[in-house]
Amino acid sequence: MRWAGAPRGAWVTPPGGRALLPYVPRVPPAALPGKLTATTFALERPCCVFDRHANASDTIWLAVAFANASAAFRNPPSRADVPPYEQLPTAHSYMTLETAAATYACSASSPAVLRVGGDTVCGGQGGRDPCNGPLPSPGPYRVKFLVMGCHGPKAETRWSDPILLRRAGSPSTIDPAPVRHGSDVVVIASILASLGAVLAAAVLCAMGYGGCTGPRSGGCVSLPPSSIPATGSGRSTGMIALTSILSILFAVLLAGLVAMLFFSGA
């Protein structure tokens, strides 16, 4: 209630001497595909937020807590009491990204985002150094910045909105089947099938017409009529049988192809 009427940007002093800054940490609004992954997230770098409260010797920490544990988080009274990264599963919170206050000054030119969880080599040794290790679960998490001086915390920002990390699905849910066959396939297959069937029928007709009734006299090669040999009906019958068998085989092959097409398409 005391702080409800405060002008924007002003700070008020709660009991205990710690300033509560109105800045709310947030995930950058820019469309960066890597700003939220399964174990890391990015934060907008706070610029010009701590200038009035931090000296050059102060450090600014980032406190990360599970969203349901943020209300229970107590600021550590000194640097030695800072909860390390390894305690996240038990204490449900930790502090990391210890940086000098000058890095967040107005005049500093540095990258516009901070990446939480990007360091995979630290952690696990039980040391007290701040570790920016990957987050073990999707969260949701809440973060706030804390200005720590020689005698303890001097200022803090508000808690952020809950940040939920990505959960990856299983590739077995991907269905690789095609939606439906294109119309091109149907066109090609139907036209080819009909052409093949017509050819098979034409072969049978030609055999029947040209074979049984005998060849017409005369050809396109200039030979004297006496040299035209008499046709042997036995030879043409054998030929007819052979070509009929081949045509039937061909028609069966054709039918099999069409069946395969429609069976695989169904």
Added chain:
Amino acid sequence: MAKSDDGICILQGPLVFGNVVIGMCGIALTAECIFFVSDPHGLYPLLEATENDDIYAAAWIGIFVGFALFALSILGIVGVIKSNRTLLLVYIILMLITYAFEMASCITAATHRDFLTPNLFLKQMLERYQKSETVNNNDKWMTEGVTKTWNKLMLQNQCCGVHGPSDWQEYMSAFRMTHSDADFPWPHNCCVMDAQGSPVNLDGCKLGVPGYYNSNGCYDAISGPMNTHAWGVAWFGFAILCWTFCVLFGTMFYWSRIE
């Protein structure tokens, strides 16, 4: 009699012309199919791993069919000019068999092209890229093929994943088993590389800052050559078959009328 002789002899010219065209098209089909089988884009390992490489089978059939068409067209020309019934009958029968094979090749290429969807390559990439525990030799061979092909694709085409880098975030993958999400939100081949082959700005790439990573997907680079391959085999074969149909029809008619 003489009239029908002249009538049927007029057919000789178009038949010879038709066979010449068939011969040339046969050579062209062989050359085109050899080009496709040689896999200039290096995408065959992806198809091999899907166990659905029938468009390559269609191209192999196309090579032999093209050569057969060329040989048979010569036989046809000789048979038409000499008006030899036996030669023409052999020609017709062998052409029908070649026709059937080419039909199979066309329909196979056209049908199996439809199976090459983005989801097929996505699933394969997620399950095989950089997979560390392989079950047997075949699995190992396919995994190595897929990994090498994807690495080459991402570097040469400046792309990442099938739809984009978010593929690696949306789904679990074999890659994720051996590479931590914090260090490798996506493979480092998705980063913009300098002349020495290392990322220009690795932190920018991990965050997805424009200019330091490849934001577009590789599906276009995969489906473009495969579409060309499948449609080249299918439609050119279809055109040859339509032409061959007319020539065969004319030849059968000619055969039934000559001595």
